[in-house]
Amino acid sequence: MAEGTMDRWLDKGTMQALRIILIGFALFQIYTSFAGMMEPLVQRGLFLGLGLGSVFLLAAADGSRGTWRRMGDIALALAGYYVCFHVALNNQRLSDFMAELTSFDIVLGFLALALVLEGARRTIGWFLPLLALAGLLYFYLGYGYVSGPWQPPRVSTLTLIETTYASTETIFGYMVDMGTRVIAVFIIFGALLLSTGATEIFIKLATLIAGRSWGGQAKVCTASSALFGTVTGSAVANVMALGPITIPTMHRAGYTKSYAGAIEAVASAGGQIMPPVMGAGAFIMAEMLDIPYSSVVVAALIPALLYFLTIWFSVGFRARKMNIRPLERSEMPAARELLDPYTALPMYLPVGVLIFMLAMDLTPTLAGATAVATLIGTQVILRGAQCLIEGRSRDLGATYREYLRQVLEGLYEAGKAIAMIAVLLACAAIVVKVLTATGAGVKVSSLILSLSGENIILVLILTAVLAIVLGMDVPTTASYILAAAVAAPIVIKLGVAPLNAHLFIFYFAILSAITPPVCASVFAAASIAKVNFWKVGGHAVVLALGLYLIPFLFIFRTGVLMEGSWLQIAYDTGVTSIAIIAITAASTGYFFGPLNWPLRIFVYGAAALLFYPAAWSDIVGLAMIAALAAVSHFREPRPADAAEAQPATFKLTGRVGSE
Structure with a gap:
C-alpha cells in the first residue's frame, strides 16, 4: 500500500474509530451513573482501559506525525485497551485472595505500568510520570540499594504486580474509582453545556452583573470565569473556552495583552474552588475525609468569594488608575436576553437541578447524571417547541439533526477529557501508593516537622511551597493528591481540623496553576494573547498577591470556612x-x-x-x-475622579496595541 494511501486510511479510519470509542466512553459513564457501578475491577478496568487506549489513539489521529509513528501509536492504543480489559474480564479470578497470578498476568502488569507512565507523559508532561517511575523503582528495588531509615521493605515481583495492577490498590484504586464514579459525569455536563451554546449565556450574565462598573470589561471576564468554573472545574478549560473572547475584549478596552491574559488566567484558576462543582480534587477531598460533598462546598463558599473579590477590586483599581471606563449602556445585554426560555432555560434549569440535588446531600454521581439528562431533555423539548410555535414545523428535522451534532460533539470532547483524567489519576495513584507502602510519606512528613521545629506557621509555609512545587506541570488534582498525602497528616497533627488542612492544600494546589515558572493556565492565556509568557506570569502574581494569604486564614480565622x-x-x-x-x-x-x-x-x-x-x-x-x-x-x-461623572466611552486611544 502506497504511503499516501496509508496516510489517508489512517486519517479516516483512526478518526472514525476514535469518535465512536470516545462518544461510547461518555455514554458508558452516563449509563453507569444512573444504573449503578459495576464490580470494582470491571468498572475501573473499563474506565482506565478506554482512557489509556484512547490517549494513544488520539496521537495516532494526528496527521502531522509520520506513518510508522502513527502505526506504533495504534499498537500502543490496542495494548492500552487490552491490559485494562484483561483485568475487567478476569475480575473474579483476580478478586480471589487465594488466586495465583500467571506469568501472563505479570507481563501485562509491567506493560500496564509502562503504558500509564507513557500515557501520562503525553498528556501532562514529564514531571509526574518521572516521579511515579522513581517511586516504582524505589518500591521495587530500593531494599537492595538503600540502607538506613529510608530503606523500603523487600518487595517481590509478584507482590509488585499484585499491589499495582491485579487489585484495587493502585491504578485501579480509589482515585480511578472517583474518576469513573464522580468526575467523569461532571466533565460530560460541562462539555455539553459548551457544545450547546451555554458559553454565550455565561458571558451575557457576567456582562449584566459587571459591565457598568469600573474595569467592567475585565470584571466580565472574572464573573464569567466564576460562573463557568462552577460546571467545569478546570483552569485550562476555562481559559481555552473564554479566553479567545475575553482577552481581545479587554485589550480593546485599553488593558495590555499581557495584563488581559493574566486576568483570564487567574480568574479561570479560581473556577476550581467555586461551588457547586469546584475541581475534581474537591470530590477526592470529600472521599478522603469521608464527609458529604456538601460539607466541602459550604466550607469553600466564602474562600471562593474572597478569591474573586481580590480580582474584582484589583481590576477595578487598575481601571480607575488608567481611566478605563465602564461599558456603554448600549453595549449591555438586555435583561430579556437572559430570560429567553429557548436559550437561557437549558442552562439555568440543569445547573439549578445540580445545585438542589447537591444541597439535598444526594450523591454527586446521581446529581451530575440528572443534570446531564435535564440538559438534554430540556433542549429537546424547547427546540422542538420553538419550531412549532414559530410555524417552522418543516424545520424540525434540520433542528434536531443540528442538535444531535452538537450533543455528539460535546460527548466526543468529554470523552477526550475523561481519557486524560483517567490516565492522570492512575499515574498519581502510583505515587501515592509508593508513599504509603514504603513509609516514605511518613518520613517526608517527619522531615518537614524537623525543619520547621513543629512551628505551625513554618509548617504551613512549607506545605504551601510543597503544593505549588508539586503543581508544576501537573493539573490541580494531582498536585492536591500528592501534597495531601505528604503534608495533610502533619498539619492535622499540629491541631488543625482535617477539612481546614485539606482546603489549605487544595487552595495552594490551585494557585500552582498561576505561579511561575510552570503554570498551565498562564501558558494557555499567553498563547491566546500572543505575548511573552513571563509578562503574563508577572502580572498574574501581582494580581493574585492577596490570594496567597487567604489560605492561612483557614487556620487562624476559621469563620471564613463557615x-x-x-x-x-x-x-x-x-x-x-x-x-x-x-x-x-x-x-x-x-x-x-x-x-x-x-x-x-x-x-x-x-x-x-x-x-x-x-x-x-x-x-x-x-x-x-x-x-x-x-x-x-x-x-x-483628581482628573480620573472628575472623569467618573462624564459619559462613558468604550473605545480608547493611545493604549490599544501597547504592551
Whole structure:
C-alpha cells in the first residue's frame, strides 16, 4: 500500500474509530451513573482501559506525525485497551485472595505500568510520570540499594504486580474509582453545556452583573470565569473556552495583552474552588475525609468569594488608575436576553437541578447524571417547541439533526477529557501508593516537622511551597493528591481540623496553576494573547498577591470556612475582605486615589495587621484604613475622579496595541 494511501486510511479510519470509542466512553459513564457501578475491577478496568487506549489513539489521529509513528501509536492504543480489559474480564479470578497470578498476568502488569507512565507523559508532561517511575523503582528495588531509615521493605515481583495492577490498590484504586464514579459525569455536563451554546449565556450574565462598573470589561471576564468554573472545574478549560473572547475584549478596552491574559488566567484558576462543582480534587477531598460533598462546598463558599473579590477590586483599581471606563449602556445585554426560555432555560434549569440535588446531600454521581439528562431533555423539548410555535414545523428535522451534532460533539470532547483524567489519576495513584507502602510519606512528613521545629506557621509555609512545587506541570488534582498525602497528616497533627488542612492544600494546589515558572493556565492565556509568557506570569502574581494569604486564614480565622457562630463568620469575613482590598490596592497603586510608594507601604502595613488574627491588630489596621479614607476625602479631586461623572466611552486611544 502506497504511503499516501496509508496516510489517508489512517486519517479516516483512526478518526472514525476514535469518535465512536470516545462518544461510547461518555455514554458508558452516563449509563453507569444512573444504573449503578459495576464490580470494582470491571468498572475501573473499563474506565482506565478506554482512557489509556484512547490517549494513544488520539496521537495516532494526528496527521502531522509520520506513518510508522502513527502505526506504533495504534499498537500502543490496542495494548492500552487490552491490559485494562484483561483485568475487567478476569475480575473474579483476580478478586480471589487465594488466586495465583500467571506469568501472563505479570507481563501485562509491567506493560500496564509502562503504558500509564507513557500515557501520562503525553498528556501532562514529564514531571509526574518521572516521579511515579522513581517511586516504582524505589518500591521495587530500593531494599537492595538503600540502607538506613529510608530503606523500603523487600518487595517481590509478584507482590509488585499484585499491589499495582491485579487489585484495587493502585491504578485501579480509589482515585480511578472517583474518576469513573464522580468526575467523569461532571466533565460530560460541562462539555455539553459548551457544545450547546451555554458559553454565550455565561458571558451575557457576567456582562449584566459587571459591565457598568469600573474595569467592567475585565470584571466580565472574572464573573464569567466564576460562573463557568462552577460546571467545569478546570483552569485550562476555562481559559481555552473564554479566553479567545475575553482577552481581545479587554485589550480593546485599553488593558495590555499581557495584563488581559493574566486576568483570564487567574480568574479561570479560581473556577476550581467555586461551588457547586469546584475541581475534581474537591470530590477526592470529600472521599478522603469521608464527609458529604456538601460539607466541602459550604466550607469553600466564602474562600471562593474572597478569591474573586481580590480580582474584582484589583481590576477595578487598575481601571480607575488608567481611566478605563465602564461599558456603554448600549453595549449591555438586555435583561430579556437572559430570560429567553429557548436559550437561557437549558442552562439555568440543569445547573439549578445540580445545585438542589447537591444541597439535598444526594450523591454527586446521581446529581451530575440528572443534570446531564435535564440538559438534554430540556433542549429537546424547547427546540422542538420553538419550531412549532414559530410555524417552522418543516424545520424540525434540520433542528434536531443540528442538535444531535452538537450533543455528539460535546460527548466526543468529554470523552477526550475523561481519557486524560483517567490516565492522570492512575499515574498519581502510583505515587501515592509508593508513599504509603514504603513509609516514605511518613518520613517526608517527619522531615518537614524537623525543619520547621513543629512551628505551625513554618509548617504551613512549607506545605504551601510543597503544593505549588508539586503543581508544576501537573493539573490541580494531582498536585492536591500528592501534597495531601505528604503534608495533610502533619498539619492535622499540629491541631488543625482535617477539612481546614485539606482546603489549605487544595487552595495552594490551585494557585500552582498561576505561579511561575510552570503554570498551565498562564501558558494557555499567553498563547491566546500572543505575548511573552513571563509578562503574563508577572502580572498574574501581582494580581493574585492577596490570594496567597487567604489560605492561612483557614487556620487562624476559621469563620471564613463557615465555622463558629454567625457573628464570628461575619466578623472574620468582613475583616478578611477589608484586608484583601487593602493589599490589592497597595499592589495596584490606587485606593481612594493614586498611591505613591510611602502610601502603598502604609496600606501594606494596614493589610498585614488585618491578616494577623488578634483584636488589637484588627483595631489598628481598620483605624489606618479609616485614616487614609478620611485624608483622601478632603484631598483635591483628581482628573480620573472628575472623569467618573462624564459619559462613558468604550473605545480608547493611545493604549490599544501597547504592551
